[in-house]
Amino acid sequence: xxxxxxxxxxxxLLGSAYRxxxxxxxxxxxxxxxxLYDTEGRKYLDMYNNVPHVGxxxxxxxxxxxxxxxxxxxxxxxxxxxxxxxxxxxxxKFADELDTAMFCCTGSEANELALRIARxxxxxxxxxxxxxxxxxxxxxxxxxxxETCPVEDLPPYVVTVPSPDCYRGRYRDAxxxxxxxxxxxxxxxxLKERGIRPAAFVIDTIISSDGVIAPPxxxxxxxxxxxxxxxxxxxADEVQPGFGRTGKHFWGFEADGVLPDVVxxxxxxxxxxxxxxxVTRADLARAFSNTDGYFNTFGGNxxxxxAALAVLDVIENENLQQNAxxxxxxxxxxxxxxxxRHEVIGDIRGNGLFIAVELVANSGERTPATKLTARVVNxxxxxxxxxxxxxxxxxxxxxxxxxxxQSSEADLMLETLGESLQALAV
Amino acid sequence: xxxxxxxxxxxxLLGSAYRxxxxxxxxxxxxxxxxLYDTEGRKYLDMYNNVPHVGxxxxxxxxxxxxxxxxxxxxxxxxxxxxxxxxxxxxxKFADELDTAMFCCTGSEANELALRIARxxxxxxxxxxxxxxxxxxxxxxxxxxxETCPVEDLPPYVVTVPSPDCYRGRYRDAxxxxxxxxxxxxxxxxLKERGIRPAAFVIDTIISSDGVIAPPxxxxxxxxxxxxxxxxxxxADEVQPGFGRTGKHFWGFEADGVLPDVVxxxxxxxxxxxxxxxVTRADLARAFSNTDGYFNTFGGNxxxxxAALAVLDVIENENLQQNAxxxxxxxxxxxxxxxxRHEVIGDIRGNGLFIAVELVANSGERTPATKLTARVVNxxxxxxxxxxxxxxxxxxxxxxxxxxxQSSEADLMLETLGESLQALAV
Numbered sequence: 001x002x003x004x005x006x007x008x009x010x011x012x013l014l015g016s017a018y019r020x021x022x023x024x025x026x027x028x029x030x031x032x033x034x035x036l037y038d039t040e041g042r043k044y045l046d047m048y049n050n051v052p053h054v055g056x057x058x059x060x061x062x063x064x065x066x067x068x069x070x071x072x073x074x075x076x077x078x079x080x081x082x083x084x085x086x087x088x089x090x091x092x093k094f095a096d097e098l099d100t101a102m103f104c105c106t107g108s109e110a111n112e113l114a115l116r117i118a119r120x121x122x123x124x125x126x127x128x129x130x131x132x133x134x135x136x137x138x139x140x141x142x143x144x145x146x147e148t149c150p151v152e153d154l155p156p157y158v159v160t161v162p163s164p165d166c167y168r169g170r171y172r173d174a175x176x177x178x179x180x181x182x183x184x185x186x187x188x189x190x191l192k193e194r195g196i197r198p199a200a201f202v203i204d205t206i207i208s209s210d211g212v213i214a215p216p217x218x219x220x221x222x223x224x225x226x227x228x229x230x231x232x233x234x235x236a237d238e239v240q241p242g243f244g245r246t247g248k249h250f251w252g253f254e255a256d257g258v259l260p261d262v263v264x265x266x267x268x269x270x271x272x273x274x275x276x277x278x279v280t281r282a283d284l285a286r287a288f289s290n291t292d293g294y295f296n297t298f299g300g301n302x303x304x305x306x307a308a309l310a311v312l313d314v315i316e317n318e319n320l321q322q323n324a325x326x327x328x329x330x331x332x333x334x335x336x337x338x339x340x341r342h343e344v345i346g347d348i349r350g351n352g353l354f355i356a357v358e359l360v361a362n363s364g365e366r367t368p369a370t371k372l373t374a375r376v377v378n379x380x381x382x383x384x385x386x387x388x389x390x391x392x393x394x395x396x397x398x399x400x401x402x403x404x405x406q407s408s409e410a411d412l413m414l415e416t417l418g419e420s421l422q423a424l425a426v
Numbered sequence: 427x428x429x430x431x432x433x434x435x436x437x438x439l440l441g442s443a444y445r446x447x448x449x450x451x452x453x454x455x456x457x458x459x460x461x462l463y464d465t466e467g468r469k470y471l472d473m474y475n476n477v478p479h480v481g482x483x484x485x486x487x488x489x490x491x492x493x494x495x496x497x498x499x500x501x502x503x504x505x506x507x508x509x510x511x512x513x514x515x516x517x518x519k520f521a522d523e524l525d526t527a528m529f530c531c532t533g534s535e536a537n538e539l540a541l542r543i544a545r546x547x548x549x550x551x552x553x554x555x556x557x558x559x560x561x562x563x564x565x566x567x568x569x570x571x572x573e574t575c576p577v578e579d580l581p582p583y584v585v586t587v588p589s590p591d592c593y594r595g596r597y598r599d600a601x602x603x604x605x606x607x608x609x610x611x612x613x614x615x616x617l618k619e620r621g622i623r624p625a626a627f628v629i630d631t632i633i634s635s636d637g638v639i640a641p642p643x644x645x646x647x648x649x650x651x652x653x654x655x656x657x658x659x660x661x662a663d664e665v666q667p668g669f670g671r672t673g674k675h676f677w678g679f680e681a682d683g684v685l686p687d688v689v690x691x692x693x694x695x696x697x698x699x700x701x702x703x704x705v706t707r708a709d710l711a712r713a714f715s716n717t718d719g720y721f722n723t724f725g726g727n728x729x730x731x732x733a734a735l736a737v738l739d740v741i742e743n744e745n746l747q748q749n750a751x752x753x754x755x756x757x758x759x760x761x762x763x764x765x766x767r768h769e770v771i772g773d774i775r776g777n778g779l780f781i782a783v784e785l786v787a788n789s790g791e792r793t794p795a796t797k798l799t800a801r802v803v804n805x806x807x808x809x810x811x812x813x814x815x816x817x818x819x820x821x822x823x824x825x826x827x828x829x830x831x832q833s834s835e836a837d838l839m840l841e842t843l844g845e846s847l848q849a850l851a852v
Contacts, residue, residue: 014726015708018528028498029506051501066488069699070488073699074454081432105532107723115565137722267723273495274724294443295563
C-alpha cells in the first residue's frame with residue numbers, strides 16, 4: 001500500500017488528532033538496534049527514539065516478553081515474583097530512603113500517582129512546574145504541562161517558574177542555578193497569596209520540552225530545598241533522562257546530589273512494552289495507603305516486569321550507561337567541530353545521549369531558526385538520519401537515540417548533519 | 427519462596443496500597459485457558475478474570491505478540507498498518523456513525539480521553555455517573571468513581587444518579603427503566619442550579635461496581651436521549667461488558683438499541699497486553715483535533731495492535747460471543763437450581779459470561795450477606811474456584827471468566843459453589 005493510501009486510511013480511521021513526523025512520513029516496518037527500516041528496505045539511523053532504550057527489538061527483551069507471555073500474564077492481586085524482583089532491582093538503583101516502588105502503564109499515569117501521593121501526604125494542592133513543561137496527557141497532568149495547556153487554562157493551583165535555560169533564559173551567569181531556583185520561592189508566594197498550600201514541585205531532571213535543558217549546578221538542590229521547606233514534595237520526572245541516558249548518572253537528579261521525594265519513570269522502562277512507575281519513600285507510600293488503595297489492571301503484571309527486568313539486564317551487561325557517556329561525549333565534540341563551521345549552531349548542550357543542538361538565525365541575538373530547523377529535520381530524514389525538534393520555538397534538534405549507539409554510527413550522524421547544513425547553505 | 431516471605435518482600439517493596447485477593451493469597455505461576463496454576467501445581471478454575479478474555483496465554487495471541495515484538499515496536503508518529511488494520515476491524519464492530527478509533531494503554535486513559543472530547547465538543551463541564559460507579563484511577567476519573575471517591579470529595583461538576591438496580595434499588599417494577607432514567611434529568615437540573623453545563627453521562631453498560639447490574643429495558647435509551655437533548659454526550663464504558671462478553675451482543679449498549687457518542691474500552695482488548703481505546707464519531711474527533719492533538723507514547727503501537735488483532739481473530743474463529751451466550755445461559759440455569767436449595771441466593775443476574783449472584787441473609791428483607799460472601803469467596807478459592815465479590819455491600823459474587831469457559835467447567839463451578847454453600851450451612 002502506498003503512503004498516500006495509508007495516509008487516507010489513517011485520516012479516516014484515526015481522525016486528525018494524530019500527527020505524523022516529517023513532511024514525507026515514514027512507513028517503518030522493522031527495527032534492530034539503532035536502525036529502522038521502511039517498506040522498501042531503506043534503513044534509517046534512529047537518533048530520536050528513546051523508548052527502545054536498549055535498541056529496537058533487543059533479543060533479550062523480546063525473549064523475556066515471549067517467555068512470560070506464554071506462561072502467565074495476570075495482575076498484582078496474586079503474588080508473583082516478577083514484580084517483586086523488579087521492584088527490588090529498581091529500588092536498588094536509588095539511595096536507601098527511596099525504597100518503595102509502584103507500577104502503572106504510562107508516564108502520565110506515573111505522574112498522576114505522584115501527584116495523588118503528594119496531595120495526600122502534604123494536604124496541599126499547589127503545584128509548581130517549569131513554564132514550558134510537558135508531563136503527560138491526562139487532565140491533571142495536562143494541567144501541569146504548559147507546552148500543551150495554554151497558560152490561560154492553567155488552574156490557580158498551578159504556578160510556573162522560568163525554565164533554567166542558561167543559553168536563552170534570563171540568567172546566564174555562574175549564579176544562574178541559584179537565581180532560577182529562587183523563582184520556586186516566588187511561585188510559593190503566589191500560591192500563598194491565592195490561599196493554596198503547596199503539594200509539589202515537579203520537574204524533568206533534564207528538562208525536555210523546554211529545550212533539553214540540563215539544570216545548571218545547584219538548581220535542583222536549591223529548588224528542592226525551597227519546596228521541602230514549604231512542606232511540599234520534590235518530584236523528579238525521570239521519564240526521559242532516567243535509566244542511564246545522561247551517562248554520568250543512572251538518574252538525572254543525581255547530577256545535583258539531590259534526593260527527590262518521588263521519582264516518576266516510563267518510556268524506556270520496558271523498551272516499548274507499556275510499563276511505567278514511581279519510586280518513593282516508605283513513609284509517603286504509607287501516608288497514601290492510609291487513605292487510598294492502589295490498583296492498576298495492567299500495572300506491574302508479570303509480562304511487563306519481565307520486559308523491565310530484561311531491560312535492566314541489558315543496561316548492565318552491555319554497560320549502556322558508560323556507552324551513553326562515551327558516545328555522548330564523542331557526539332558533543334563532533335558537534336562542536338560542526339559549530340565552528342556553521343554559525344547556525346547556537347548552542348550544544350545535554351548529557352550523555354540526551355543532546356540538544358539549538359539552531360539560531362543570528363548568533364548574536366540568538367534568533368530562533370524555527371523554519372530552518374524543520375528543514376534540517378526533514379532533510380536529515382531524507383538522508384537517512386532520524387531526529388526531531390523541540391522547544392518553545394521548535395528550533396532545537398533533539399538527539400536521543402537508543403543507548404546502544406556506537407561511535408561509528410555517531411560519525412554517520414555527524415557527517416550527515418554536516419552535509420545537510422552545507423546543502424541548506426547555512 | 428514461601429508465601430509468607432513473599433508477603434514480607436511485597437510489603438517492603440510495594441508498600442501497603444497494594445491489596446491481595448483472598449485471606450490466603452494465591453501465588454500463581456502459570457495460566458492456560460480458564461485455568462491458573464500455583465507454585466505447587468495446584469490448578470484453579472478462573473471464574474473471575476476478564477482480562478485474559480480469550481483464555482490465559484492463548485497461543486494465537488502470544489504468537490502475535492512475539493512475532494511483532496521481534497520485528498518492530500514503535501509509535502503512531504510513523505505510518506504502520508497494524509494500527510489501521512485494527513482501527514478498521516474495531517470500528518466495523520459498530521454502527522457506521524462510530525467510525526473513528528483512538529488508542530491508549532488503560533481504561534482510565536480511555537475514559538480520560540472520552541471526557542476531554544466531551545468537554546471540548548460540548549463546551550460543558552458537568553458529568554453524570556451512577557452512584558457507586560468505578561471508571562478508573564487517574565484524578566479526573568477518580569472524581570467520577572464514587573466507589574473509591576468519597577461522596578463528599580466529588581467536585582460540584584459531578585452529579586450522581588441512582589444505579590438502575592431492580593433487585594435492591596428504589597424502583598423494581600416494569601417501569602423501572604424509565605423511572606431510573608428520569609434521574610438523569612434530575613441530575614441535569616442540579617448541574618443547572620450550580621451554573622454548570624453538562625458534558626456527558628458516563629455509564630458501564632453492565633454496571634459492574636454497583637453490583638453487575640444490567641440496566642433495565644429502556645434505561646440506556648431514555649437516559650441517552652435526556653443527556654443528548656441537554657447538549658451532553660452519552661459515553662458508554664465498555665471496559666468490562668465489551669467484546670462479546672454479554673453473549674447476545676458484542677457491546678453492552680446494543681442490548682438497548684442505543685447509539686453512544688463515545689465508547690471506551692480496555693481490559694480484554696489485548697488479552698492482558700496493555701491496550702485501551704475509544705471509538706467515536708468523526709465530527710467529535712474533529713472537534714477534539716481542532717483544539718488538541720493526541721499522542722500516547724505506547725498507545726496504538728504495532729505490538730499492542732498485533733495483540734488486539736489476534737484477540738479479535740480468536741473471538742471470531744472460536745465463536746466466543748456465542749459461547750458466552752450459551753455457557754452463560756447454562757450457568758444461569760444451574761445457579762437457579764442452586765437458588766432453589768439455598769435461600770441465601772437472593773438474586774441471579776447478568777448477561778452471557780458476566781454474572782452476579784447476590785447473597786442475602788434474609789430473602790424477604792434482602793439484608794446483604796456481606797461476611798458470608800467473603801467466606802464463600804475464600805472457601806471457593808480453597809476448593810479451587812476463583813471468584814470475587816462486588817457491590818456497595820460486597821455481598822455479590824462476581825462471575826466473569828475468560829470467554830472460552832466450557833459447560834463442563836461451568837458444572838465444576840456450580841458443583842463447587844453448591845458444596846461451599848452446603849459446608850457453610852446456608
